[in-house]
Amino acid sequence: MKRKSLSWLVTLSTALCLVGAVPALFAQQNSKGSPKTQDPLFQTVQALDKELFDAFNHCGLDKFGALLADDLEFYDDGGLARGRQATVDAIKNNICGKVTRELVPGTLEVYPIPNYGAVEIGIHRFHHPGHDDTEPVGEAKFVQLWHNDNGSWKLSRVFSFDHHPMKK
Numbered sequence: 001m002k003r004k005s006l007s008w009l010v011t012l013s014t015a016l017c018l019v020g021a022v023p024a025l026f027a028q029q030n031s032k033g034s035p036k037t038q039d040p041l042f043q044t045v046q047a048l049d050k051e052l053f054d055a056f057n058h059c060g061l062d063k064f065g066a067l068l069a070d071d072l073e074f075y076d077d078g079g080l081a082r083g084r085q086a087t088v089d090a091i092k093n094n095i096c097g098k099v100t101r102e103l104v105p106g107t108l109e110v111y112p113i114p115n116y117g118a119v120e121i122g123i124h125r126f127h128h129p130g131h132d133d134t135e136p137v138g139e140a141k142f143v144q145l146w147h148n149d150n151g152s153w154k155l156s157r158v159f160s161f162d163h164h165p166m167k168k
Contacts, residue, residue: 022109041112042110044118044153045118048067048146049122059091061096061132065085067115068088074087074158075158075160076140076159076163077161077162077163081150098128101124102125102126102127117145117146117153120142120146120147121141121144122141126139126163139163139165141161142159142161143157145158146154
């Protein structure tokens with residue numbers, strides 16, 4: 001009887017140790033400079049993110065729109081916007097000169113979606129140029145789905161959620 005209890009206890013302890021080690025393994029895999037960040041797909045999506053939000057931050061609406069799919073669906077805490085032009089118009093009317101976006105360093109994750117493209121996950125931060133001292137810097141989580149059509153990448157779905165003032 002003691003032998004069965006001891007065997008069960010060793011098995012349980014080993015399992016708990018392994019479960020405790022799994023997050024540490026993933027943290028090492030996704031840390032800055034890891035093989036994942038050297039992956040060509042990661043680098044492609046990271047460059048697309050930079051290009052998209054450089055246009056967003058500088059009101060380059062033609063460039064911004066060129067990276068969006070015609071049938072874009074943009075979901076955020078305020079609801080759903082459909083279509084490229086509706087999104088470009090919303091940026092023009094509500095964002096240009098009022099808000100800039102930065103990707104929070106170390107939060108970018110990229111995963112392949114076979115026969116489609118890639119999904120991008122991260123946290124972004126929103127600033128209010130000239131008003132950062134009166135308006136809080138905001139943060140939100142995001143998921144973006146990129147479609148690769150023979151080397152032409154377009155953003156097809158966006159989820160930006162959990163918008164809140166940045167914790168200091």
